[in-house]
Amino acid sequence: MIKILVDAMGGDNAPAATVEGCVIALGKDKDLSLVLTGRKQEIEKELSKYKYDAARLEIVDCPDVIDMNDIPTEAVKRRQSSLVVAYHLLKQNEDICGLVTAGSTGAAIVGGQLILGRIRGIKRPALCPAIPNSRGGMTLLCDCGANAECKPVMLCQFALLAAAYAEVGFGIKNPKVGLLSNGTEEHKGDPLHQETYKYLSQMQGIDFIGNIEGRDIMCGGCDVAVADGFSGNIALKSMEGCGKLVLGVMKKEFSATLSSKIGYLFMRKAIKRMRGQLDFDKYGGALLLGLKKVVVKSHGSSKPQTIAASVANAAAIYRGGLVPAVEKKLEGVDFSSLIPEQ
């Protein structure tokens, strides 16, 4: 039995969507049990709508909820909030394997660092979503927002963390790692990226293919795109914006004339498959890499299916052995001799 925590109050549609997502997840995985943190009464009210295996669902009552607008460093001091209680439970209980939250990204990152703690040797945790690519697979973009300011050692560690995730989460052997820059040539980028290029080239345990450009995240040959959190975040949201525009234009055009409406009837399935392939949330949120246990940050606007996917993702990654895989990779690299100034 694998036990996962869910911050039932996190996200725009909580607790309705989180609770329904948990019920779906329990139905799909008989070897899963869940601990929900949040306002017990509200959670029970939502739960009463569904049939589920009550023996595998536990509620820990927390009166407080962290808001999207709360300042993360302040928010994590609220010890009665669903997120902070979840992090303490995760830290203290050996039988709890992971945490899923659709709440404030900033609070999840700060809480992860301050309460749960980082894997020994890791400087900073990183946010790592999986982006659909033109090969029909996923490219891991790491970091995409946890660290607006980075140093070369952090970027090198993001490479290592995301490579371990690619192996464990997607079964990719020797994942190809690219450094996101403003051109493919070695000299491209600012000093941070030029320096990082040098270290990544020398680093053991990863298959570094050099600089990549923004378009290579979705259309290139790499499995991992290493980015500072500032430009990684911009890349992610730029792609999301483009996807949103395309779907909007598509919707408008496909109902613009009688002819296109008729065409739509014939193409419904193809369009549905297409939407599926372009779904940024297919794998249920972004991993918070570098922490002592598996933490999945689900999208703030998560629907029940997204929460269920995030829970399944957390379970799969725990089963795959993400944290031991990272620790093993870390053994192979001596960062202090690789990178003089950290």
Place this chain on the structure above:
Amino acid sequence: MIKILVDAMGGDNAPAATVEGCVIALGKDKDLSLVLTGRKQEIEKELSKYKYDAARLEIVDCPDVIDMNDIPTEAVKRRQSSLVVAYHLLKQNEDICGLVTAGSTGAAIVGGQLILGRIRGIKRPALCPAIPNSRGGMTLLCDCGANAECKPVMLCQFALLAAAYAEVGFGIKNPKVGLLSNGTEEHKGDPLHQETYKYLSQMQGIDFIGNIEGRDIMCGGCDVAVADGFSGNIALKSMEGCGKLVLGVMKKEFSATLSSKIGYLFMRKAIKRMRGQLDFDKYGGALLLGLKKVVVKSHGSSKPQTIAASVANAAAIYRGGLVPAVEKKLEGVDFSSLIPEQ
């Protein structure tokens, strides 16, 4: 009569595509004359395929061609190359209004700075493409690659340059200017962007709406997205990659089954309109802002229609009075008192 230079040898499909593009442009604008720089024999061979008004087309023979792989600072020393000759002609001849090149971006930027020169008071030129947005208009992204390293004063000037372009090129009164960051809150970003936010808030002559995220370039409310060249380039190419993936998936899905093939027949027009709306090259390339004259950098893979659009764009922007508009805006801002350290 308006006279525009075209670097006939620049781009993957030169000189065939550039020459055909010039012929199209001449046909569309009777008040336009062109000067083509490049290998005269090759250009004449291409020209012989078309009918055109020879009185409005001049060729300046240049034996040398700058390659995409040449190092820009070295390339611009090649005085017999089509790009360098074009820049010297542009600088020396008052009756020549602008330049279009689909050649090396780096060489175009360095040549623009070193040969043509910047507008008085402007620190660095910036590359500024127009990106289709969900309002059916265009968002100007400035800078998207000319400057991998930026200072706050440069970002503030990019705001001013692109705002002038939005007014002159797209007829937008008081264009809304956003600063591309990793979140909308004022405190978001690295120190460069936090500092820039402060100065942009105080700056005269622009309507600053605060930080924007990557998705706001295509789906937000701003007309100008100010970016450092590093993350601006990543944003642009990430959107391009997403667009490419979508069109690829669409193509595959729409011919996957008999039903979707039938649907396609009904939807051809809608799909064509859709592609048109998502066309990054609709306005024919990116402007190199901040130089003494109008310079348009057309995409390296420009087709004849793209070259023609770039030429038309250069002419329209000259007619609109871009450089005087920038100079007027510059008069209103005292950068040295606004930004203490530059």
